[in-house]
Amino acid sequence: MNFLLMTVVVAFRVLARNRMRSALTMLGIIIGVGAVIAMVSIGEGAKAAVQAQIASFGTNVITILPGFTTVSGVRSGHGGVVTLTVVDIEELKKIPGVTYAGWARRDATQVVHENKNWFTTVNGVPSSYLIIRNWSIADGDFFTQNDLDTAAKVVLLGKTVVDSLFESGEDPVGTTIRMKNMPFKVVGTLASKGYDLMGTDQDDVVFIPFSTAERKVMGTRFLGAIGAGFLSAESPEQMDGIVEEVRRVLRQRHKLRPDKDDDFTVRNQIDIAKVQEGTSESMKLLLLAVASISLLVGGIGIMNILLVSVTERTREIGIRMAVGAKRRHILLQFLVEAVVLSAMGGLIGVGLGVAGAKAASNLAGWPTIISGDILVIAFGFSALVGIFFGLYPANKASQLNPIEALRYE
Amino acid sequence: MSLIVCQDLVKTYYLGEMDVHALRGVSLSIEAGEFVAVMGASGSGKSTLMNILGCLDIPTSGAYVLEGTDVSTLGENRLAEIRNSKIGFVFQNFNLIPRTTALENVQLPLFYRGIPAHEQKALALRALERVGLADRQRHHPAQLSGGQQQRVAIARALVTNPSIILADEPTGNLDSQSSKEIMDVLTRLNGEGITIILVTHEADIARYARRTILMKDGMILADRDAGGVAVARAVPLEARA
Numbered sequence: 306m307n308f309l310l311m312t313v314v315v316a317f318r319v320l321a322r323n324r325m326r327s328a329l330t331m332l333g334i335i336i337g338v339g340a341v342i343a344m345v346s347i348g349e350g351a352k353a354a355v356q357a358q359i360a361s362f363g364t365n366v367i368t369i370l371p372g373f374t375t376v377s378g379v380r381s382g383h384g385g386v387v388t389l390t391v392v393d394i395e396e397l398k399k400i401p402g403v404t405y406a407g408w409a410r411r412d413a414t415q416v417v418h419e420n421k422n423w424f425t426t427v428n429g430v431p432s433s434y435l436i437i438r439n440w441s442i443a444d445g446d447f448f449t450q451n452d453l454d455t456a457a458k459v460v461l462l463g464k465t466v467v468d469s470l471f472e473s474g475e476d477p478v479g480t481t482i483r484m485k486n487m488p489f490k491v492v493g494t495l496a497s498k499g500y501d502l503m504g505t506d507q508d509d510v511v512f513i514p515f516s517t518a519e520r521k522v523m524g525t526r527f528l529g530a531i532g533a534g535f536l537s538a539e540s541p542e543q544m545d546g547i548v549e550e551v552r553r554v555l556r557q558r559h560k561l562r563p564d565k566d567d568d569f570t571v572r573n574q575i576d577i578a579k580v581q582e583g584t585s586e587s588m589k590l591l592l593l594a595v596a597s598i599s600l601l602v603g604g605i606g607i608m609n610i611l612l613v614s615v616t617e618r619t620r621e622i623g624i625r626m627a628v629g630a631k632r633r634h635i636l637l638q639f640l641v642e643a644v645v646l647s648a649m650g651g652l653i654g655v656g657l658g659v660a661g662a663k664a665a666s667n668l669a670g671w672p673t674i675i676s677g678d679i680l681v682i683a684f685g686f687s688a689l690v691g692i693f694f695g696l697y698p699a700n701k702a703s704q705l706n707p708i709e710a711l712r713y714e
Numbered sequence: 715m716s717l718i719v720c721q722d723l724v725k726t727y728y729l730g731e732m733d734v735h736a737l738r739g740v741s742l743s744i745e746a747g748e749f750v751a752v753m754g755a756s757g758s759g760k761s762t763l764m765n766i767l768g769c770l771d772i773p774t775s776g777a778y779v780l781e782g783t784d785v786s787t788l789g790e791n792r793l794a795e796i797r798n799s800k801i802g803f804v805f806q807n808f809n810l811i812p813r814t815t816a817l818e819n820v821q822l823p824l825f826y827r828g829i830p831a832h833e834q835k836a837l838a839l840r841a842l843e844r845v846g847l848a849d850r851q852r853h854h855p856a857q858l859s860g861g862q863q864q865r866v867a868i869a870r871a872l873v874t875n876p877s878i879i880l881a882d883e884p885t886g887n888l889d890s891q892s893s894k895e896i897m898d899v900l901t902r903l904n905g906e907g908i909t910i911i912l913v914t915h916e917a918d919i920a921r922y923a924r925r926t927i928l929m930k931d932g933m934i935l936a937d938r939d940a941g942g943v944a945v946a947r948a949v950p951l952e953a954r955a
Contacts, residue, residue, distance in 0.1 A: 308828045315825075322813045624809045627770060628823040628870065629798020631791050707770050711809065 309637070316642040327646060330610045333603025334650030334690065335657060338683045341596040342658025345679045347665055348592065350672035352585045359578050361498040361507065363439040365541055367548060369394070369534035369555070372568035388568040390529040391515075393558055397536060400550045402543035407434030408515065408531040412523050416511060417483040418470040425466050427484065427511050429518020435461075437537045440512075445478035445493030448514050452492075456516040460489040464497040464508040485522055489513065544575050600686060604694035607646050611639060611698035622702055623710025636703035643695020644688055651687025655680050715782060717877060717909055718744040718767065723776035723786075725762050725932075736762040737773065738932040744911065746877070749904045751912045751920035754929035761882070763929065764913050768801050768880045769793045781877060798826055802871025806883035808863040810855040810870075816842065817851040820869045827874075841873040842866070845899055861892030868899055878909045885919055897922045 320327040371389035391408055398406035410429045415422055428434075432448055443464070452459050462470075462477055471477050481488045498507040519525050536551070538544045548571050555569055615622070622635055659675055666673040725737040737759045744750055754760040765771040766778060769785055772793070778786040785796060802823075803809075810819045820838035842848045845865040855863050864884060871879050881900060885893035901922055904910045914920050928936040 307830070311825060311828075311831065318814075620809065621811050624811060625822065625826075626794070627768075627797060627803050627809075629794050629826040629874075631794045631826075634826060708765055711770075711805065 308634075309641070312634075312638055312641045313645065315638065316645045319642060320645060326610060330606050330646055331603075331650035331653065333606040334600065334647050334687050335603075335654040337596060337599030337603050338651050338654025338687050339657035339661060340599060341592065341683050342655060342675070342679060343661035343665065344592050344595070346658070346662035346673040346675045347671055348585065348588055349674040349676060349679075350662075350666070352581075353674055354672045355581050355585075356578075358499070358501055359574065359581065361439065362501065362574060363437050363535075363537060364574075365538040365544060366437055366574045367536040367538065367544060367551065368572040368574070369397070369536070369551060370570045370572070371532070372566075372570060388559065389531055389534055390527070391531060392529055393555060394531065394534040394536075396558060397534070397551055397554060400536075400547055400554065402539050402547050403536050404539050405433045405437045405535075405537045407431055407437045407535045408533065409434055409535070410515065410518050410523060410530070410532045412518075414484055414522075416466065416470065418477075418480065421470050423466055423469040425463075425469075425509050425511055427513060427518070427522065429513050429515040429523065431515050434515075434535060435512065437535045440498070441496045443494045443496045444476070445491070447493060448512075453514045453516055456514060456520045458487060458489045458517060458521070459492045459514065460484070461493045461495055461512040462491055463495050463510040463512075465506055466509065466511055467494050484511075484513075487521065541575055544573050548573050596683075600690050603650065603687075604647070604690040607643055607691060608694040608698060610646075611643055611695060612701070614642075615639065615698050615702040618702075619705060619710050619713040622705050623707050623713065626705075626707035627711060632703040635705075636699045639699035639702045640692065640695045643699065644691035647691030647694075648684070648688045651684045654687065655684055658683070716743040716779075717746040717748075717781060718742070719777075719779040720767075721777045721779075723763070723766060723773045723778060725759075725766065725771070726774045735932055737766075739776070740929075740932070740934055742927065742934060742937065744909065746909055747904070747907055748925060749901070749910045749912070749923045751914055751923035751926045752929060753913075753915060753917075753920050753926055754935075755915065757931075758929040759932035760913050760929045762932075764880055764882055764911070767878075767911060768803060769796045794826075798823055799874060800877045802868075802874065802876040802879040804864065804867050804871050804879060804881040804884045806886035808855070808860070808867045808887070810863055810866055812856065813854055815852050815854060816847060816858065816866045816869075819855070819866055820873050822870060823874045837873055838869070841869040844872060844903075845869045859892070860888050861895050864888060864892070864896050865899060868896070868903075872903065872908075876908070878911060879903065881910060881912045883914055884912065885914070885916070893919065 369389060394406050394408050397403065407430060412427050413424065414427050415424050416427075431453060432450075435447060445461075447461070448457075448459060451457070460482065467477050470482065477491045477494055480491050482491060483489070495508070495512075501507050513522065519528070536547065538547050551571050552567060556567065559568055561568065625635060659680070662673040662675055665671045720740055720742050723737050723740040724735075727734040727736060740759070740763060752760045752763060762771070766773050769780075770793075772788075773786050776786065777784055780796065780800065785793065788796070811822070817835065817838050820841050821834045824834040824837055839848060839851060842851055845868050847862060847865050847869065850858060850862060850866075855866070858866065868879075879900070884896055884900070888896060897919060900910055900912070910923075912920070912923055920926050924940040926936070926938055926940075927934055
């Protein structure tokens with residue numbers, strides 16, 4: 306151990322004799338490790354941001370959209386005909402594994418508060434919708450059952466709407482806003498969810514009781530018609546089964562013949578997440594390939610320089626052997642030099658990578674996550690590269706004949 | 715018991731189809747405390763003999779007993795240990811490690827003994843003092859004169875307290891003044907009891923030794939004491955120098 310330590314000290318001294326050369330040799334490893342850490346940190350940050358967006362939609366959510374109809378070849382778009390009703394969704398709640406069932410009708414409208422107004426989306430929803438979609442209250446309270454039963458003119462405001470209608474510091478709860486020329490009492494404000502995967506501001510929204518929307522704000526062509534249905538599943542594993550069951554139940558309820566297409570669309574949140582995960586998986590593989598190549602190139606650089614060094618220092622090797630170095634001492638010395646080079650390169654690379662990731666988040670505003678794991682792995686891998694590529698030159702040095710090495714010019 | 719006993723040393727190099735007989739049966743014994751010069755033309759086998767005596771090489775056949783141990787059959791690692799503990803080398807071209815201080819050069823054999831660094835330093839400094847270069851310990855070889863470099867090399871040979879110092883043409887690259895200094899150092903060390911075996915082709919350098927072995931064609935031609943009858947045989951040698 307003592308000897309190993311002294312060998313490390315000697316290796317540093319030897320490498321310091323050729324500072325420029327050592328620095329250039331390390332550069333390959335520095336760039337490789339630095340790039341990997343910066344890219345992984347940025348990648349992890351992006352992944353976490355995407356996951357947060359997915360989670361903001363609610364957990365294990367299945368969305369059911371009413372279908373479109375085709376009249377003389379003209380397709381109407383989702384919701385073009387009334388194909389989905391509250392009764393449908395209440396029926397779907399009976400499917401095993403479904404914890405909540407909710408629905409929404411939406412409309413775009415102007416909201417007014419004193420001298421300010423804002424154009425936003427109004428959603429008529431039951432309480433279960435807010436639970437499924439993971440909305441939480443920032444201030445005030447959700448609708449009461451009484452509000453829902455009596456179609457009360459109460460409203461919950463998203464953060465963007467609050468910011469647009471109220472001065473900062475003003476408390477919206479308890480105030481009255483106007484929508485479609487009707488006064489609505491603000492009963493609560495919602496915690497911010499940020500942007501969704503499509504880049505839509507999820508906070509630019511107001512919620513009113515579904516009954517209020519149907520009877521007083523939007524009107525209806527058909528009682529119980531909804532814009533979208535939402536189910537939440539107990540666990541992600543059940544979602545595929547539930548989706549199948551939803552299709553079966555709805556086809557049956559809508560009396561669709563087997564040769565007819567569905568008049569609704571079922572979307573599984575997990576599918577969206579899977580696509581995202583697939584993207585980040587292939588991103589990871591790509592990073593790994595880049596990292597491997599740069600470390601490989603760095604390793605070859607180290608091997609190259611060490612081979613030169615062995616030739617240059619043939620006499621020194623002979624001297625060391627003459628004064629009592631065993632072959633394994635020589636082997637160890639060159640191996641340690643290789644590892645010191647690569648590990649130092651790795652260390653500097655880790656530093657640069659972390660700095661790069663920090664710069665990316667500070668200057669470009671990208672979210673980055675620097676995990677300790679990747680730092681340790683990248684550093685450890687660079688040391689391994691040193692051992693692997695140092696072995697051949699070190700072995701070559703240790704196999705020199707001392708007599709010939711001493712005479713080498 | 716003699717320090718060195720060699721019996722019928724034979725060394726043959728097999729170079730392709732041609733066999734080179736570097737040593738053809740060399741027998742000699744050297745007592746502790748002797749100062750021996752080995753002389754001979756190039757190709758006489760004196761370098762091969764030195765390599766074997768220095769445990770850098772092993773004989774093809776024959777026995778080499780060093781301090782009661784037959785080293786001709788030992789493995790590489792044991793030979794390295796013997797070089798480290800019993801033998802000090804001084805070379806014609808000094809063979810110091812470049813860009814490394816005198817002190818670190820002298821420390822080198824101790825490094826392979828694995829003794830603590832501060833002990834290495836203390837011993838190395840004492841060895842430098844013995845060759846009168848304690849004030850040059852921080853100098854690199856390039857900053858030292860040839861004579862000083864060779865004295866550092868002698869300090870390196872001394873530092874392990876060896877039984878033998880093998881000096882291979884130690885003055886070959888030095889001017890006459892420096893040569894005299896080096897030979898004086900070696901003579902003084904011999905006076906302190908260290909056995910010195912000197913390879914040289916210069917008769918006036920060989921004259922510092924008290925015994926001269928003359929080699930030719932891989933065999934010992936003459937082996938004479940400084941004050942012995944062999945003086946007569948020394949005449950042609952001196953004439954050649």
